[in-house]
Amino acid sequence: MYEAAIKAGIGERGEVWSAPDAATSGTPAALAGVRVLDLSGLAGQYCGKQFADLGADVILVEPVGGSPVRREGPFLGDRAHVEFSLQFAYFNAGKRGIALDLDRPEGQHILRQLAGDADLIIEGEKPDVMERRGLSFASLIASNPKLVMTSVTPFGQTGPYANYEAEDIVALALGGLLYLGGYPDTSPIAAFGNQACLAAAQFASVASMMALLAAEKDGGGAGRHIDVSIQECVTMGLETAIQFYDLEKTVRKRASGEQIMAGVGVFDCADGQIYLMAGGIASTRFWENLVNWLVDEGVDAARQLLEPAWQSHDFLATPEAKTIFRGSFAPFAEKHTKAYLYQTGQSRRIPICPINTPLDILTSRQLEYRSFFVSQEHTPSGRMLTVPGAPYQLQETRWRQARPAPRLGEHTSEILVGLGYDAAARAALLKSGVIN
């Protein structure tokens, strides 16, 4: 990629950082002018994406062989190639890319130059790695007092597990969420889709943004190092498990596969499953609506569900109540589609939802109304990908359709030119394998 660019004479002019682009209305993006170096890979890449999508200039700094995420599926057309990872394409959209060997002195020097006027560095190395490279927060802030550095690691910078190895499932296990997932008669089952890493990236975004605000407010000299533990981020998602243990000394367990109480749980329908939540917190408000619906639909057995016993949470929690309820509701649900049960149930003010597949979500009329999905170019193939768009709608400073994820080394040249490296210097760096 880069070699071809040199031959074509591309990249003789460049700036390190993009000029903040003014939106057509003249309103700057919310994060216009914020300069981010994203060194993070799996654990922090969504953090970099969140900054890029609100207008920050984010440079992805990859190893010369490419980010490990480039080797993570799914792949476009199932082609396992560094330019065809759909995961990479999605989580790195909006970023520019430089491929740099940070274990070599020349690469470290370039990173220090970039860090000199960055606002935020997101990194995910083991606690001692950045220091060994001479790129610790303490050394970088010395020449850039406003710098915020966010380190996202499995267990944090210090402590007995600081050097433990972890993949997503390990962090879910040690953070307590894994124990709550799955069925009583199986092993615990992990949530889909790297949720531990993603949780950490989301908290990293919040923490980084708070620190950036404080750094800007103080007008310099107020950079901070943020130490995000993926394990700790997972513990934030345990719902009431900690409080049940602390306050009532009971340990919550995995419970999928059966109703939580009568009227709350998963039920099969004609083309999949629905989730019904007519009991629980809401039981007294929605129960009658549900029973009336069933009776109107000709489910005579449902009449008994209006007897006084059904107003008691204790009764709803009994196997007897669950069995009676299933006997009334399941045969009815099995005759109808997800869409019918959802639309009809909701029109009667009953909390019922389809258990959506990715296809259901891609074709959701509500999401279509909100223009949630966007079309994004996949440059290596020229194809357009349909991907999630704005996860928040900011009326003044809109989430913006981001540039496609960088090809490996796509912006190496323009960034180095911006730093003052001439063609000969860049060719030497390429030849020695410091850049790609």
Place this chain on the structure above:
Amino acid sequence: MKPLPLHGIRVADFTWIGAGSFTTKLLADHGADVIKIESSGRMDSLRSSRPYKDGVPGINRSGYFADRNSSKRSITLNLKTEAGKDLARRLIATSDIVANNFTPGTMEKFGLGYEAVRAIKPDIIYIAMSMQGAAGPEHKYLGYGLTMGALTGLQFLSGLPEREPAGTGTNFSDHIPNPCHAAFAILAALRHRRRTGVGQYIDVAQTEPTIALLGPAMSDCSANNRIQERSGNERAPRAPHGVFRCLGQDRWIAISAWQDETWAALCKVLGDPPFARAPQLATAHGRWENRHTIDQGISAITCHWDAVDLMSALQFAGIPAGVVRTAADIVDDDPQLRHRGHWVKLVHPEMGESVYNAPPFRIHDAPTTPVAPAPMLGQHTDEVLTTILGLGAAELETLRREDVLT
């Protein structure tokens, strides 16, 4: 120590239940003055949700409520009265942020929709977090954390392929995706306001952040026409990768040892078992093809190990491995969380000492622990109305008599 990063920011907080309250907690724990506005006629329903301190119900005893409302102040205003609405408006006039997660239209009923609020405070940052967004064919549909998991695809994709969709076993969207996204959007809007003087309206649909996290599964479907299935603990092409039984009642360990080096190290720790010597297991591809045999072989050995001992041995050999911790384990027995001071005991006027999560990150040079336990219902009504709105004792008494402060 520097002041907390959000010191000086005030939130008029109309949020309740899960995602909304958790969002403003993130702000409160970092120094924002979050004033939670409730009324005894319409209090946060989590106040009457289990678990309760010592199992005894009471509106100031719920741990479910407490954990989501640390560091906030609580006032009670009867928004059905004109005087109550007026006090809310006066409080908003002193605020930077107004937050709610009601069904669309509810705040408008109180006369506190965005346009009305902007008339009071032109540069307000106003965040609405309804279930499915402010408009659209399903915007008034009912939902909770669990039904949201169903809508977002996370439930469909988590669990075993031959069993009903399992999800995470929690209201996941309420606790991580929605509060984190909402807080990030608010903070970005604060930056914009500081640079331009302009506030704004933010609409977060509580389904969309979680779907955004599932982007690769969505593009796999749209580009490759593949609807991903539940796969339990399998993550192709990784094998072994999963959860294995250990000694004791319902004890398990998570292990991922799919690369050649970690696989070799795992075999060594497990005592070089005969099953692992099969030539087809020499490559990552071969291990994936034979993953069920491998999983059985590993389980047959791990079930004789104490989970903590095995984690130590595996980690010593450089293998990603972790005990599947219960809530009791992570509160009482996790040396790493203890080292980081993750669990904080705060003394609540009615609940006494109870456990709270600290934020899951440390900010060098600033304290990161909750500032105070959750407020009791209306605990700060007099304090807020006196110090912020300048009301006197006589006025408070009149308002109370007229049922405005209930």
